[in-house]
Every structure is written in structure tokens, then in C-alpha cells.
């Protein structure tokens with residue numbers, strides 16, 4: 285029996301509006317893959333939700349004059365609405381935080397995170413280390429690196445606006461305590477002092493041998509960048525990673541035998557418990573969550589995210605689960621990708637560059653077309669660019685001319701000239717027909733191979749190739765000529781073409797569900813026809829009546845595209 289498929293996409297951080305790069309990197313490919321698996325009869329669970337704890341939420345709350353809870357509620361809704369518009373069909377879209385993290389101790393995320401934390405400590409995989417950190421007197425809290433600005437400590441640089449974790453001028457990775465004259469980004473008058481604190485660290489060096497053995501046994505089903513980045517971490521040697529923070533908005537560190545209640549005022553570092561959110565969100569969805577997460581024999585775990593998330597998902601999270609010595613479901617397939625750029629640059633909300641989820645909703649371009657273009661540009665092996673001119677070119681060339689035109693020709697001819705019924709195959713198949721059917725079926729095999737490997741962009745391109753081959757078949761066989769001279773031959777050609785149309789609708793469904801539905805709705809009027817094969821099988825539709833055809837894609841004009849360019 286084939287394994288059940290558990291799919292997760294990176295949990296989006298709750299304090300902002302997702303941009304197209306986030307959508308193409310995480311939720312959309314997981315949705316396409318999930319739809320593909322479901323269409324092929326697999327038992328699938330697709331889980332996602334917002335990642336809500338951490339400094340960024342606390343600071344955003346301060347900026348907007350709200351509580352962290354209010355910020356999370358506000359942006360959870362923003363995320364959910366945007367993903368709904370993009371037709372992302374999660375089985376469950378949850379969230380990690382609870383209103384009162386230090387009191388609401390029954391919350392699944394708290395329960396599961398604390399249980400894992402305790403086991404990792406009990407099994408001896410956590411050590412203590414003292415560190416110096418910047419502390420803000422006015423706010424009575426330690427400062428996260430990213431909220432500190434000051435002068436770069438590198439002698440040749442001394443850039444005055446270096447960020448706490450990195451200098452944008454010389455590129456050096458920094459630690460906020462090294463910054464000269466550090467100030468709090470949101471209020472330069474607040475005083476920052478150095479203070480010593482003790483934190484808990486995950487002992488990755490101790491886990492390294494087990495982790496490496498596991499990595500070598502599973503990485504053949506991972507995307508290339510996931511393998512190379514993970515390998516580079518092993519090549520450098522793993523170091524202990526801090527797993528606690530001096531914050532209030534987070535999962536409280538539980539008492540343990542080893543450390544007693546010494547850490548009761550600290551919370552888990554967000555990157556430690558955020559991935560545990562996959563488990564706890566599943567637990568919010570079903571009490572049977574361990575049938576998915578503690579069941580590696582029957583479950584295949586598939587994860588999608590962007591390049592920056594790789595080490596958290598391939599090193600730190602599996603190391604955490606391994607350190608419990610419980611039998612957790614670890615990742616088998618990874619569909620990670622590189623970055624999507626915007627007109628050659630970065631997406632940036634602060635500089636108002638790029639298209640964000642809410643802009644896409646308001647653009648007048650349909651959700652299906654956004655899905656199409658994003659998956660067509662999915663940065664699978666290298667960074668790729670979003671550009672309006674390219675969107676227009678691909679839309680007009682590939683959707684309107686190739687796919688739309690094919691459907692229009694097949695459907696209008698069937699509707700107008702053949703009485704609105706899929707004709708019988710009345711004559712023997714000729715070489716040109718058999719060659720076409722073989723060619724399409726070879727392409728279908730390629731499609732399945734690509735989709736199984738989460739090379740979704742290639743899967744989509746293969747659907748276009750089938751459409752292209754079908755247009756060529758029309759030109760080669762000239763059914764409109766036979767319509768006047770040899771009606772049997774004309775019927776045979778349209779018989780084949782109608783079957784090709786429903787095949788294309790099926791292969792396209794994971795990418796463009798609404799377009800697929802419209803193509804499917806051409807066949808029979810009482811209920812939606814859904815083709816059941818991943819290859820071209822004829823003789824199935826003979827005699828089925830058809831509906832009035834619809835135009836699938838109206839071309840985008842130069843004026844429309846320049847208007848959109850100016851807006852964003």
C-alpha cells in the first residue's frame with residue numbers, strides 16, 4: 285500500500301503581508317503537490333499556519349500600539365484571506381500562539397513544545413552557556429539583534445548604519461554586542477547596555493553523527509539546494525545553537541530535572557518551537573495527530589520552503605526530534621527553492637517594491653493566472669525574476685495563444701459543426717494519429733516523473749508541450765478540410781482532440797483549478813466531467829453531449845500592463 289502523504293509549507297511569519305516570493309516559495313508549491321497527490325487517490329494531509337511568537341511580533345505590537353495577541357489576530361486574518369484568494373487548499377491552516385502563553389498551558393503548541401523540550405534536556409542534549417547581550421533599560425528587555433543599529437566595528441568600514449546582525453556596506457555578519465554606539469532602531473533615545481545572561485543551547489555537535497547518517501540515507505529525494513546547504517553545514521562542523529530567549533511573547537521554558545526552574549522567566553527561541561508548530565497545528569486539527577507525526581513507517585513527510593529556511597528544516601528541527609529518542613516522522617521529500625526577484629531587485633514592503641498578496645488580489649488578474657505565472661517562474665534551480673513584461677508575454681503566448689486557442693478550436697468546432705456531441709471514431713487511426721497519441725503519452729510519463737519529484741515548473745511546462753503538440757496535430761490533420769470531403773476522418777480527429785482537451789484539464793488542475801473546471805464543464809451538462817487517467821485514452825467520451833464553449837484567456841494589452849507596472 286502506498287504511504288500517506290503529510291505535506292507542510294513553511295509557516296509564514298505573522299507580522300506582515302506575504303509577497304509573491306513567499307507565496308511561490310511556500311504555500312503554492314505545497315498546494316500544487318497536495319492537489320496532485322489527492323487527484324491520484326492518495327491519503328493526504330496538508331498543514332500550515334502562522335508563526336506568531338518572537339521579538340518581531342512584540343516590536344510590531346509596540347509600533348502599532350496593540351498587544352501581541354491583537355497583532356497576531358489581525359495578520360492571521362490577512363494571511364488567511366490572501367491564501368484563500370490564491371485557492372490554497374490547506375486541510376488546516378492554524379496558528380502557533382495562544383493568548384496567554386504563560387497561563388494557557390493546555391494549548392497544544394505549549395504542551396507539545398514543552399514535552400519535546402523536556403525530553404531533549406533529559407536525554408542530555410542541552411547545555412548552558414553565558415552570553416553578553418544588549419539590554420534596553422527603558423523597555424526592561426533584551427534587544428534582538430535586528431532592532432539594533434550603530435557603527436560597523438570593522439576597521440576599514442565603520443559604516444554608521446550597520447544593522448545588529450549584518451553590515452549592509454561591507455557585508456560582515458555581526459553580533460549586536462560588537463556594534464559601536466548601538467541604539468534601538470525604533471527609538472534612538474533609549475539606552476542600551478551590555479548585560480550577561482545565561483541561555484540554553486542545543487548540543488548539535490553531540491547529535492551530528494546520527495544526523496549525518498540520516499541525511500545520507502534520505503537526501504536523494506531532496507531539492508539540490510537543500511542537499512548542498514545541509515552538506516555545507518556538516519562541512520563546517522555543527523555548533524551548539526541557542527534555544528532560549530529573554531522575552532515574554534513565546535512558549536515558556538518548562539521546569540526540568542537538570543535545570544530546575546532556573547529558566548522559568550525565559551521562553552523558547554522562536555526558531556526552536558516554530559517548526560514544532562507543524563505538529564501542534566496538526567493537533568489542533570485532529571486528536572489523532574501522532575498517526576501522522578509519530579508514524580514514519582506509514583507516512584511520507586514532504587516539506588516546501590525557500591532557501592533561507594533550509595538549515596532549520598534539515599538540521600535543527602530533525603536534530604531536535606531525534607534528540608527526544610521518540611519515533612517521529614522525519615522529512616523524506618523536500619521541495620525547497622531559490623528566490624524570486626522583482627523586476628531584477630528585491631521584494632521590499634518598507635520600500636514599497638514588488639507585488640504583495642493584497643496587490644495581486646486587487647490587480648484584476650485572476651487567481652488562476654497568478655498561480656500559473658508564479659509556478660511558471662518558480663525558482664527551482666536558480667533565482668528567477670518576476671517582470672510584468674514577461675508576465676504579459678507568457679500569458680499572451682502560452683495561455684491565450686497556445687492553450688486558450690487549442691480549447692477554443694476544439695470546443696467551438698464540436699459545438700457548432702458537430703451538433704454539440706463528442707463524435708465517434710469512425711475510421712482507422714492513421715500514422716499521424718498514432719504518433720500523436722504516443723507522443724502525448726510519453727509527455728504524460730514525463731509529467732508524472734516531474735510532479736513526483738516536486739519539479740513542478742517542469743510539470744507545468746510539460747502540460748504546455750502537450751497543448752503545443754495538439755495545436756500542431758490540428759494543423760497537420762486539417763479537420764476543417766475533411767469536414768467537407770471526408771466526414772468520418774473529421775470525426776476521428778475531433779474524437780481524439782476532445783479526449784486530449786480533458787486530459788489537459790486533468791494535468792492542469794493542480795496548477796489552475798478554476799481553468800481546469802471550466803474546460804471540464806464543456807463535457808456533459810448535468811454534472812462536471814472529470815477525466816480519470818494521466819494519459820491519453822480514447823473511446824471514453826463518444827456520444828457525450830457538450831456545453832457552449834467559453835473563451836479561457838483574453839489577451840493582456842500593452843496599456844493594461846503599463847498601468848500595472850506603474851501601480852506597483
Ligand code: ZN
Pocket residue numbers: 436437438441442443446451452453454455456
Ligand atoms: Zn561594515
